[in-house]
Amino acid sequence: MSLLVVGSVALDSVETPFGARDNALGGSATYFSAAASLLTEVGVVGVIGDDFPIEELAFLRDRRVRLEGLEKVSGRTFRWKGKYGFDLNSAQTLDTQLNVFETFDPKLDEWARKADRIFLGNIDPELQLRVLDQVQNPKLVAADTMNFWISGKRAKLLELLKRVDVLLVNDGEARQLSGEANVLKAARAIAKMGPKYVVVKRGEYGALLLHGAETFHAPAFPLADVLDPTGAGDTFAGGFLGLLDRLNTTDVGALKQALVMGSTLASFTVEQFSMDRLRELSMVEVMARFGSFRALTHFDDLDAIS
Numbered sequence: 001m002s003l004l005v006v007g008s009v010a011l012d013s014v015e016t017p018f019g020a021r022d023n024a025l026g027g028s029a030t031y032f033s034a035a036a037s038l039l040t041e042v043g044v045v046g047v048i049g050d051d052f053p054i055e056e057l058a059f060l061r062d063r064r065v066r067l068e069g070l071e072k073v074s075g076r077t078f079r080w081k082g083k084y085g086f087d088l089n090s091a092q093t094l095d096t097q098l099n100v101f102e103t104f105d106p107k108l109d110e111w112a113r114k115a116d117r118i119f120l121g122n123i124d125p126e127l128q129l130r131v132l133d134q135v136q137n138p139k140l141v142a143a144d145t146m147n148f149w150i151s152g153k154r155a156k157l158l159e160l161l162k163r164v165d166v167l168l169v170n171d172g173e174a175r176q177l178s179g180e181a182n183v184l185k186a187a188r189a190i191a192k193m194g195p196k197y198v199v200v201k202r203g204e205y206g207a208l209l210l211h212g213a214e215t216f217h218a219p220a221f222p223l224a225d226v227l228d229p230t231g232a233g234d235t236f237a238g239g240f241l242g243l244l245d246r247l248n249t250t251d252v253g254a255l256k257q258a259l260v261m262g263s264t265l266a267s268f269t270v271e272q273f274s275m276d277r278l279r280e281l282s283m284v285e286v287m288a289r290f291g292s293f294r295a296l297t298h299f300d301d302l303d304a305i306s
């Protein structure tokens with residue numbers, strides 16, 4: 001199976017109540033591929049500038065991530081600057097510099113065009129559409145977006161939503177996109193815009209999956225030490241789609257496992273700044289935490305006392 005991601009490969013400057021990092025490795029495609037590559041074959045489409053420290057991506061190569069679609073052009077790499085308060089669920093964006101993304105025109109090679117599953121990471125919806133125009137009959141197309149594009153490129157985003165199977169957004173984005181305050185109502189309203197499956201990522205409150213009349217909820221793994229939530233959403237998406245690609249199905253059971261895999265992987269990302277935890281992560285650790293998730297959420301029916 002194969003999974004293509006298009007998204008940002010970035011240098012992030014992040015401040016949380018527990019520390020700060022400048023120009024650390026980040027970006028939606030980077031977090032996504034670091035997570036998904038633990039589960040399946042992943043290829044990246046994106047762009048970096050000539051200031052990008054390419055050795056930072058060596059660990060992705062070690063995980064056999066295809067980086068042939070990562071173009072290097074002259075100019076500055078995409079940069080994002082954000083800050084979190086004690087409520088680590090929402091980032092305050094201090095600065096977004098699109099830089100080389102402003103003129104990026106994604107061109108997919110043969111492998112990328114034939115990928116089984118596609119993740120259109122958080123970038124300009126016009127670029128997401130251009131990628132979609134080049135793929136050949138994928139089994140599943142998923143997309144992410146954020147407030148920056150919901151307010152800045154709404155019409156293009158709505159055009160995109162008609163062509164995706166899964167939209168993954170956080171609760172703030174779901175509310176902004178739908179105009180509904182209640183998350184369930186928001187997910188239902190988004191489903192009417194096109195996607196068959198809507199996943200709402202709710203930070204420390206877990207994630208919700210809506211599929212037709214069915215809903216499923218996975219909690220977030222309870223952690224005492226969260227240092228930096230940056231990338232949790234993209235890591236979640238990497239775990240979710242990575243597992244669906246590995247299992248090669250979207251039946252309801254697999255979707256539920258994928259939601260828990262997303263939560264499992266995201267729980268590692270937030271334990272350290274930038275990609276520090278994901279970089280070293282092994283499948284043995286992932287499977288152990290996936291198992292803890294089951295233990296944490298399993299309970300017996302009350303038939304025994306009826």
Ligand code: AMP
Pocket residue numbers: 008010011012025026027028031079080096122123124146148229230231232233234235
């Ligand atoms: P999240 O998983 O939602 O925490 O996403 C974090 C990543 O999104 C960061 O590493 C940023 O580099 C990246 N990012 C932030 N804003 C944008 C944007 N407007 N376009 C593309 N990527 C972005």
